[in-house]
Amino acid sequence: MAASSLNSWVAGAWKALGDLLDGPFAAVQRHIGAHRMAYVFLLPNLLVFGLFSFWPMILNFYIAFTGGQSVILGERPLVGFENFRELLDCPSYLDPKTCPVAGYSFWTGLWNTLFFAAVQVPIMIVVALVTALILNRNIRGRGLWRAVYFYPVMLSPVVVAVIWDWILKRRGILNAVLDDAVTGWNGFVASGWFAPVAGAVLALVLYAGLSRLFCRLNAICRLKWAGVLAIGLAALAVLSPGTPALLTLAEYRPVNWLIDQRAGWPMFWVIFVYTWGHLGFYMLILLAGLQAIPRDLYEAAEMDGTSKSRAFWRITLPLLMPTMIVVLVLSLIRAFQVFDEIYVLTGGGPGQATKMIIQHIYESAFIGDAKRYGIAAASSVLVAALLMVLTLMQLAITRKRAGG
Amino acid sequence: MIGAGDVVTFLTRTRGRGRLHWSDWLAYGYLVAGLLIVVLPIVWMFLSSLKSPGALVENDPRILPYEQITVPAPDGSRTFGVQVWTRPDGTRLDVAVVGPRGLNARVFEVGKPEPVFEVPRSQLARKEIVSPRWENYTEPTIGATQSRTFNFLRYFWNSTFVTVVATLLTLVVNAMAAFALSKYRFRGRDAMALVIVATLLIPPTVILVPLFMTVSKLGMLNSLWGVIIPAIATPTGVFLLRQYMLTIPDELLEAARMDAASEWKIFWRIMLPLSLPALSVLAILSVMWRWNDFMWPLIVLTQSEVFTLQLGLSTFKGELNDNMHYLLAMTVLTLLPVTLVFVVLQKHITTGIANTGLK
Amino acid sequence: MATLDLKSVTKSFGTAKVIHGIDLSIAHGEFIVFVGPSGCGKSTLLRMIAGLEDVSGGEIAIDGVSVNGVPAAERGLAMVFQSYALYPHMSVRQNLSFGLENMKMPKADIARRVDDAARMLRIEPLMERRPGQLSGGQRQRVAIGRAVVREPKIFLFDEPLSNLDAELRVQMRVEIGNLHQRLGNTMIYVTHDQVEAMTMADRIAVLKDGRLEQFGKPLDLYNRPASLFVAGFIGSPRMNFLDGTVAEAAAGTVSVALKAGGTVGVDCTPDAGQGDVGAAVKLGIRPEHISVAGASDGDVTMTVSLTEQLGGESYLHGLVPSGEALSVRLAGQTAVARGDVIGLRLGAPDLRHVFDAASGAVYPHLA
The missing domain is CATH 1.10.3720.10 (MetI-like)
Structure with a gap:
């Protein structure tokens, strides 16, 4: 009863608000006629759109050819191609150090972004596809798994960055856990439990492998032999005097994951954290694509005696291709614009190791005393051209597929 | 010994009629591993947000927010941490630690401020309870x-x-x-x-x-x-x-x-x-x-x-x-x-x- | 009083002209049916009357006043849509009162009108339900109720029964007829089903390709079709057509030499067919007007390929010597079997029709 009275209250309020707003709109309608009301409905959107999307797009080209530090357009002198010259006038694009200051920042960001996209996108798509394929099996509680994997997508990049920063700091949780793990492992190796436990596990693994191997080599499976051999080898391995020493790990030295540049850890973690935060979205799209493939296709294939792997290559993958292309292009475009997570997590550091192209634009325009809006705008033009190429590629691919 | 066919089986088997196939186990294993990577950082952070500043500075990796029990000094001027003293014969006693002296610690029995005596520090372990620190939330x-x-x-x-x-x-x-x-x-x-x-x-x-x-x-x-x-x-x-x-x-x-x-x-x-x-x-x-x-x-x-x-x-x-x-x-x-x-x-x-x- | 006049009304969508100048005069209280095959422009014409489509040329007048520029809401009409177009998120009561609220009618009046309509249409127990919870027939009633509460000058129906099953359709036909009796309003009803048109209409407008083929009382259309198209469209089973040429045009009788053999005379006005001797025509004769004769003494012979025995009546289908198909309806049961060759008498001269083969125009009968 309470719900229905709430409902009717909402309905009443909705109606009243509508009637209130109807006054001016109905007056306009009487003036211009029902057909032209379409323009009235479009107006607010077009206004905001024009002012904050189209106008800036055009303005961006103009600003790219101006210099100075003023925000006011009129006070910005035209400098021609000066900004572009500063960005592009490098002896070698592969070595940003040879560029002028702005060019150094630009090319560092660009190469980092290209590397980031080239590594992150394939990894993420493969992991998302594998996860989606597994969830598309006859899994219990699929909705729940799907929700859990999707959850990080809901989190803000700042929160994601703070969480992982806390994990990856030098005195962070990952180092503490690894330290404990190493200490614990060494204690286990030194203790009396090691020989029986490790021996049993090793024997089981060896048995599983050897029995299959035997079955393949001989027509007759000699399982007893395999068992004896496995236990013997395991005992030999575990009881040999050198084993504990060999297995004892060196004392763990905390790694400064986000700062230690030597092993490339910062870039690794930047890719990892970004993937962690976005994987669920692509998994969701791919899963939806998989579930849109009609079941009876597989049943027909089964009736035809098609093997599972053939059905996968000949049915699943081709039918999933359109979704895959969408996912690929979307993730590429997003990867090129990565900023939030990385800016909060590493600030582009150490040095410039994880500085991406958008951060270059942001910092040129808004950080430091010299606000180089011209450089930022010129960089934007170049990045936009790059993104446009990607998008046109997508259009071409989808057009071609639709045509074929 | 795992062939391409096995991988495909793992990824695509859609029917779990009756018993679970080995690939079902693997699938659930994969999902659980993924679940841990996704959820553990968040849960961990949530539980750690209830830890004391001290525990966070020490970088205590335990998941639950442990807090050392303390008792006030007899004159009330300061507090002492409580530790469990395990005597060589295996009996235990809760003691408040006043301060270190060499390899020993000067302690007194909780609830009995006198006498202060010395025990080897190797026989002491911190006495802790799980105590969420909600002040982390309320103070700011x-x-x-x-x-x-x-x-x-x-x-x-x-x-x-x-x-x-x-x-x-x-x-x-x-x-x-x-x-x-x-x-x-x-x-x-x-x-x-x-x-x-x-x-x-x-x-x-x-x-x-x-x-x-x-x-x-x-x-x-x-x-x-x-x-x-x-x-x-x-x-x-x-x-x-x-x-x-x-x-x-x-x-x-x-x-x-x-x-x-x-x-x-x-x-x-x-x-x-x-x-x-x-x-x-x-x-x-x-x-x-x-x-x-x-x-x-x-x-x-x-x-x-x-x-x-x-x-x-x-x-x-x-x-x-x-x-x-x-x-x-x-x-x-x-x-x-x-x-x-x-x-x-x-x-x-x-x-x-x-x-x-x-x- | 509500009369409706269409004066050379035309409609174009871009360069495509879909209504080619239609003139109609509808008196108060008439039940008019627009009928025609799909794509003939009948729905477009109705929507132009409703005010949902602009008029490209000509004039629409209600009660003698042109409504060409008047918005739909202000024409005082109500419409029942083919899909019913009930607001799915409103209860039946809200569906009925929405229009009245928009006209700022006092609440008490709205309630009175809605309750009256509900009683009349026997939908009182459904008033708090949503359209999704109603059956097809119930939705149909609600849609009519929504029109009724408006107390419109003219009711417009756009193929309202096409989504119902056969039994319900017959029932609703009767109900709409009763409604017309009770309210006495002018009603315009669009359908592609000639049976609906024949059973319901005071007058029928037959449309084809955006043109008015004939406008008249149902039986006039049946007895005196103005064109080949109307002749073929009205009446079930369909009228038979046999190719032939004008053999002789004496005063009052046109003789047609059939391709199938034989010559038959048709009663026409004295001047009909004068000078047309030799012209290609089609002879039209309804299946129910043909009778079986001996194999040698009929107007034509037919080889029976199918007999349908319905008990109370029988149908014979077959081919005449020229290869044209012919259907015959006989009262009662028949002994004629498949493969039989029978003679047929093609009705009385005043039940036959002659149409110009090229234009489809009828050779006028005597009045």
């Missing part, structure tokens, strides 16, 4: 340190304001445009729809500078409106709503026109209620976008009174590394609203996003 929000460290309530209000107002405006403005583009025939309609879809391809990140200049010229720098207004006309929203509205039969609108409803009334009383499924998807997306927004607020809002939560949090992270206990607690509070929305509307959100392919 309603407690004494509120304005000094992290003006949480102000940021929270700013974020809520931006999210709610921008979402309402987004819904109304985009629904109006979608209505015009889906239900009227007028000159230039198709061109306009095309242009709006084309802007989907223009990433907002490449127009930062001119957008900033426009917003600054309109006097909206350091104003929440500078964050709200540029965001309300999303091509995504128009596109999404238009596609949905195209499926609403025109005869309904004609019936309403025969019923003497004005165009606005048709929009408000017929179109909007019937577009509720699409509107709710857009509402959820918009809430997510605005609440999590970082880059544009970072550019427009430079004074801390107008910071959103995301800005506050990132600033706080940069400045105050010794206040980890507050940072974690505030992070939890920041992700809490989105999490609650997600828990309640989980099914709706995942199907909505899966169907539209938008984020």
Whole structure:
């Protein structure tokens, strides 16, 4: 009863608000006629759109050819191609150090972004596809798994960055856990439990492998032999005097994951954290694509005696291709614009190791005393051209597929 | 010994009739491993947000917030940590540690301040209890340190304001445009729809500078409106709503026109209620976008009174590394609203996003 | 009083002209049916009357006043749509009262009108339900109720029964007829089903390709079709057509030499067919007007390929010597079997029709 009275209250309020707003709109309608009301409905959107999307797009080209530090357009002198010259006038694009200051920042960001996209996108798509394929099996509680994997997508990049920063700091949780793990492992190796436990596990693994191997080599499976051999080898391995020493790990030295540049850890973690935060979205799209493939296709294939792997290559993958292309292009475009997570997590550091192209634009325009809006705008033009190429590629691919 | 066929079996076997196949076990193993990678950091952070500053500085990796038990000194001037003394014969005694002396510690039995005696430190272990420190949450929000460290309530209000107002405006403005583009025939309609879809391809990140200049010229720098207004006309929203509205039969609108409803009334009383499924998807997306927004607020809002939560949090992270206990607690509070929305509307959100392919 | 006049009304969508100048005069209280095959423009014409489509040329006048520029809401009409177009998110009561609320009618009046309509249409127990919870027939009633509460000058129906099953359709036909009796309003009803048209209409307008073929009382259309098209469209089973040429045009009788053999005379006006001797025509004769004769003494012979025995009546289908198909309806049961060759008498001279083969125009009968 309470719900229905709430409902009717909402309905009443909705109606009243509508009637209130109807006054001016109905007056306009009487003036211009029902057909032209379409323009009235479009107006607010077009206004905001024009002012904050189209106008800036055009303005961006103009600003790219101006210099100075003023925000006011009129006070910005035209400098021609000066900004572009500063960005592009490098002896070698592969070595940003040879560029002028702005060019150094630009090319560092660009190469980092290209590397980031080239590594992150394939990894993420493969992991998302594998996860989606597994969830598309006859899994219990699929909705729940799907929700859990999707959850990080809901989190803000700042929160994601703070969480992982806390994990990856030098005195962070990952180092503490690894330290404990190493200490614990060494204690286990030194203790009396090691020989029986490790021996049993090793024997089981060896048995599983050897029995299959035997079955393949001989027509007759000699399982007893395999068992004896496995236990013997395991005992030999575990009881040999050198084993504990060999297995004892060196004392763990905390790694400064986000700062230690030597092993490339910062870039690794930047890719990892970004993937962690976005994987669920692509998994969701791919899963939806998989579930849109009609079941009876597989049943027909089964009736035809098609093997599972053939059905996968000949049915699943081709039918999933359109979704895959969408996912690929979307993730590429997003990867090129990565900023939030990385800016909060590493600030582009150490040095410039994880500085991406958008951060270059942001910092040129808004950080430091010299606000180089011209450089930022010129960089934007170049990045936009790059993104446009990607998008046109997508259009071409989808057009071609639709045509074929 | 694992062939390509096995991998395919693992990925594609869709029938678990009767017993679980080995690939089922592997699948569940994969899912659980993934679950740990996704959930563990968040759960861990949540539980750690209840730890004391001391425990966080020590970088105690245990999941639960342990706290050492303390007792006051006899004169009340200070407190002593309590430890469990395990005598060589195996009996145990709770003692308060007064101080170290060489390899020994000077202690007294809890509840019996005299005598103070010495025991080997190797025989002592800290006596701890699980004790969540809720002050991490209360102090920066309603407690004494509120304005000094992290003006949480102000940021929270700013974020809520931006999210709610921008979402309402987004819904109304985009629904109006979608209505015009889906239900009227007028000159230039198709061109306009095309242009709006084309802007989907223009990433907002490449127009930062001119957008900033426009917003600054309109006097909206350091104003929440500078964050709200540029965001309300999303091509995504128009596109999404238009596609949905195209499926609403025109005869309904004609019936309403025969019923003497004005165009606005048709929009408000017929179109909007019937577009509720699409509107709710857009509402959820918009809430997510605005609440999590970082880059544009970072550019427009430079004074801390107008910071959103995301800005506050990132600033706080940069400045105050010794206040980890507050940072974690505030992070939890920041992700809490989105999490609650997600828990309640989980099914709706995942199907909505899966169907539209938008984020 | 509500009269409706269409004066050379035309409609174009872009360059495509879909209505080619239609003149109609409808008196108060008439039940008019627009009938025609799909794509003939009947629905477009109805929507132009409703005000949902602009008029490209000509004039529409209600009660003598042109309504060309008047918005739909202000014409005082009500419409029942093919899909019913009930607002799915409103209860039945809200559906009925929405229009009245928009006209700012006092609440008490709205309630009275809605309750009256509900009683009349026997939908009182459904008032708090949503359209989704109603059956097809119930939705149909609600859609009519929504029109009734408006107390319109003219009711417009756009193929309202096409979504119902056969039994319900017959029932609703009767109900709409009763409604017309009770309210006495002018009603315009669009359908592609000639049976609906014949059973319901005071007058029928037959449309084809955006042109008015004939406008008149149902039996006039049946007895005196103005064109080949109307002749073929009205009446079930369909009228038979046999090719032939004008053999002789004496005063009052046109003789047609059939391709199938034989010559038959048709009663016409004295001047009909004068000078047309030799012209290609089609002879039209309804299946129910043909009778079986001996194999040698009929107007034509037919080889029976199918007999349909319905008990109370029988149908014979077969081919005449020229290869043209012919159907015959006989009262009662018949002994004729498949493969039989029978003679047929093609009705009385005043039940036969002659149409110009090229234009489809009828050779006028005597009045």
